[in-house]
Every structure is written in C-alpha cells, then in structure tokens.
Amino acid sequence: MIAFDLQCSKGHTFEGWFDDKEAFEDQKKNGFVTCPICDDKGVFIILSTFAIPKAQFPVKKETHRHLAVGDIGRKITEFLEKNFDDVGTEFTKEALKIHYGVSEPRNIRGISSPEEEKLLEKEGVPLLKIPLPDKIENSN
C-alpha cells in the first residue's frame, strides 16, 4: 500500500491509499477517486508532499558509515558522487517514489535505517547496500 497526497481541481487536498500508482490511475479512470469535500473527480497526485506508510522512522545516521577508506574506497565514493543523486535522509521516500513511478527513474544514494530497509524489502524495491563514509575524513 502507498499513500498519495491528492488534490481536486478546486484545490482541496486529501490523502488516499492505493496498492500502487496504477491502482490509483485505474480507480480514477473508473470515477472511483473523488474529493471527499466536493465530490470532484478531477483528482491528481501532489508530488511534493508524498507520504510513506508509517512515516517518520527515526533515521540513524550511523548506519553505513564505517569502513576504512583506501584508494578503492575513494574511487567508489567518487563514482557514487558523480553518478548517484544524493537524497540523504529522503532515501527511502525517494526509492519508493521511483519504485511506484512517481519520480523519474534514476540512481540515488542516501541514508536509511534498518526499519526503512525492511520496508523497502517488503515493497520489493531493489536495494544495494554499500558501507561508505559520508565523506573522506583526514586521519590523524
């Protein structure tokens, strides 16, 4: 299930739960998605205020922040920085958006908590975990 923030053509906003984006499009096509305030059928998804099920997991920044950095680590870090969009703590939300076709498909990287990883796994979002430091720190 996924929660979409929806808006009708008159500007009322409300939340709707659907199996996925296709389910929303299907139900909308059949006239089942209506504004609870004015019954309008011209309902669309507002992208900016996307919500994930059971949102607000505490994000532990320590997750995936170990490993010594040698040359290979540096190269991987550089590669990721060049080729992956850093979405930081929005990682889980953004991964779900891409998975459900709400966002542009692209490579993203960011921080996730074990709870969020479980959620992504449950939703079938392909996820590659690479332990990397946030940035290359000077070692004393």
Ligand SMILES: [Zn+2]
């Ligand atoms: Zn309305």
